[in-house]
Amino acid sequence: MSKKTSFHAVCRWTFNAGKGGFVPADMRPAWGGQNLCTAGVVKLIKERIAPRLPEWVQLGFEVHYDTEINEQNVAEVSDALSEAGIYLAMITPGAHSHFGYGGIASLDPNERRKAEELGVRAVDLAYGPLKKNWHPDPAMAPSFVLWNGSYGYDLATVGIKQMYQNLKESIAKLCKYEAEKGGALYIGIEPKPNEGHPAMLLPTVASALLLFRRLEEEYGISRAKKGVNKEFGHSEMIGLDHVYDTVEELDNNAMVHMHLNSQGYNDGITLGGPGRFDIDHGTKINGFNIAIAGLLQEAGYHRWYGHDMQVRPYDNEEQGIDRVIRSILSWEACLKAAAEVDTKALLNALAERATAKAEDIMRNAVVEAHQSFNQMYKG
Helix, strand or coil, X not given: CCCCCEEEEEEHHHCCCCCCCCCCCCCCHHHCHXXXXXXXXXXXXXXXXXXXXXXXXXXXXXXXXXXXXXXXXXXXXXXXXXXXXCEEEEEEECHHHCCCCCHHHCCCHHHHHHHHHHHHHHHHHHHCCCHHHCCCCXXXXXXXXXXXXHCEECCCCCHHHHHHHHHHHHHHHHHHHHHHHCCCXXXXXXXXXXXXXXXXXXXXXXXXXXXXXXXXXXXXXXXCCEEEEEEHHHHHHCCCCHHHHHHHHHHCCCEEEEECCECCHHHCCCCCXXXXXXXXXXXXXXXXXXXXXXXXXXHCCCCCEEECCXXXXXXXXXXXXXXXXXXXXXXXXXXXXXXXXXXXXXXXXXXXXXXXXXHHHHHHHHHHHHHHHHHHHHC
């Protein structure tokens, strides 16, 4: 029996020349400027990443409109995706690249209008020239993620309430527009607590879940195919429990997309973690991720796993490619280990307060995941 297909998406933004700031901005010159366009990234994924993955992995692609994909390059990117056998997994309006004063939540009506127009154009691109790049199974239709990097503020005033109201109205309007186009996309909010403003609207999973419930109550927006882009790292950054986040997301039938990454502290090797800036390591093998994988399997989640990650500032191109492969294989190893956990024995141990036995079960799962990773990576 062949293994069930596992859907992994690679992000355009992972492939950059360098981070800049306090580290080199030109560490990977072959990935910089005119050297690597978005269609070129698709070709790179096909030639350098796909051959090193298990046969059951189906690849997808994630892009920001309009900095990474737009009306000028979409035909070339679409053709590259078709040729590579890679599907559009996620598109997001990159409002944070243009609007620093709240975006669709802005109290500046001109900025808000322009940010709304950006979202509409992104929907049009997804339903237009990119439609041929959707997976044929409607359950695998692309996610349309609203990343809240521009939904922020730095002054404590009564204006925050109006920003939240603007946000609800604008998202409701966008959802209605998408419904008129066909209502086939999965629309997700990506919560983020502390980037790129000192304070953010929708900082947590609970914030995003509540927002969609309010949209249903106030504007009649159906919550079907609406929910959260699960971002492991954003919860980690403020010390929240991303395992419990998963319970909330699944309990509300709101897991529409996932961004797998790690802020580093939870594998006992890589530094980082709560209180640090957004590091976006690739997926790590640890007990947290195995627990999340188990919850997803129990709930029957079978959509895209996006690898929202940055290669290390000191990686060259070859090492950067290897980071992406390691992230995908690490998650596959977590899935395999989760499937092999004796859940009945685990729950019995917890019921009997034999927590050391429960810990042993999860520790053994971590060991097995590392062994699976080694086999896949070498194979």
